[in-house]
Amino acid sequence: MQATYWITLAMCLAVGFCSAQKPQHCRSPPLYTGGMTVGTQNEQLWAVGGYAYDAITQRIHLGEVGTYNNKSFTYDALMLFQEEVLYEINHHDKTCVKKALKSDFHPMEVPKAASFLSQVVLGTSSGPGQGLLVNSWRGDMPDKSGNYMLSFTEFGCLPVSALVKTKNMGWMSVSYFNNMLGVDPNVFIPPPFCKDAKLEDGEKADFFSIFH
């Protein structure tokens, strides 16, 4: 019995931590930037852009260009969740709309309620640098308005893709890429022309309302 224990322990040490064998509900690193594409099944929305993510002081800066209902748009949003403020920034016209931000900050993570679906290698594990180990998870939206499938890297817990099915749009597909750890903190400072922006009356903005 003791021999089995030692052999198992030695093998665990040789190949890494045994507890890491089963994919874990993970949370992404607290600070990173990256790119993303967004597309919907009904072709209503298509966008490509970039984001800076700061889970420590709960800030997201999102910039997108795309088409919505066959009309092209650019969108630049700075979300400061601790201040409950959303700035919609138009760098071209140097204008700024300041809105109350309704939603709480949701860290980028595999939700606790998500079920493990599968682990795959994108590319191949037959050669070094030719593959990426990815875990996929599925779950229902908390308000039962739809369901989702999320993929994160096994090592580093970076988002790879999200597929969200909502009643409004059918499937919405998001791909993430070019994630780089760390952020330039300046991207979370509102530009000077936002200083005099008054908080708009009306309904508070929701993180997801920008996609509606």
Next chain:
Amino acid sequence: MQATYWITLAMCLAVGFCSAQKPQHCRSPPLYTGGMTVGTQNEQLWAVGGYAYDAITQRIHLGEVGTYNNKSFTYDALMLFQEEVLYEINHHDKTCVKKALKSDFHPMEVPKAASFLSQVVLGTSSGPGQGLLVNSWRGDMPDKSGNYMLSFTEFGCLPVSALVKTKNMGWMSVSYFNNMLGVDPNVFIPPPFCKDAKLEDGEKADFFSIFH
């Protein structure tokens, strides 16, 4: 001038081959197995399966389970392009349909006519084993029936994803994973119960007709 040449050469040798800086139209390795998912925008088809690919003797073995028009199906096809024969195999009933194979063998590669779209890292390049360098290409189908976007790994030239827009189905999305170099050659030998299968009359089968 000569100093510049030597500095450039030294830097090229230090970081790899300079000619590899611009993504190349590449061809995948000749022998590998892998998994794939297929889905269409109109939700008519969804399938998951595996394949064995042999570009040397021009053979593909494809096995899929999925739903087509809300009816579940299993499909097992052995394509022997040099013999111009397609076997549709039903292991459960031990039956076999033998058809003439219309299409030529197309190696898995970036088509010559495809245009380079972008190079991205899935995951991140900030940590080892956390990212995968991928090149995306776009092009029109040779018969102008639609267009496509293909992604291959930069290192190893393995397929990652394909998005094909056809008039029949809208977008068809294919994801590839778990590629492993090499094949078990036995998977290309028709099972014994295929021995007596007669070549069916009628239209020759096309590689893509299985998705129609």
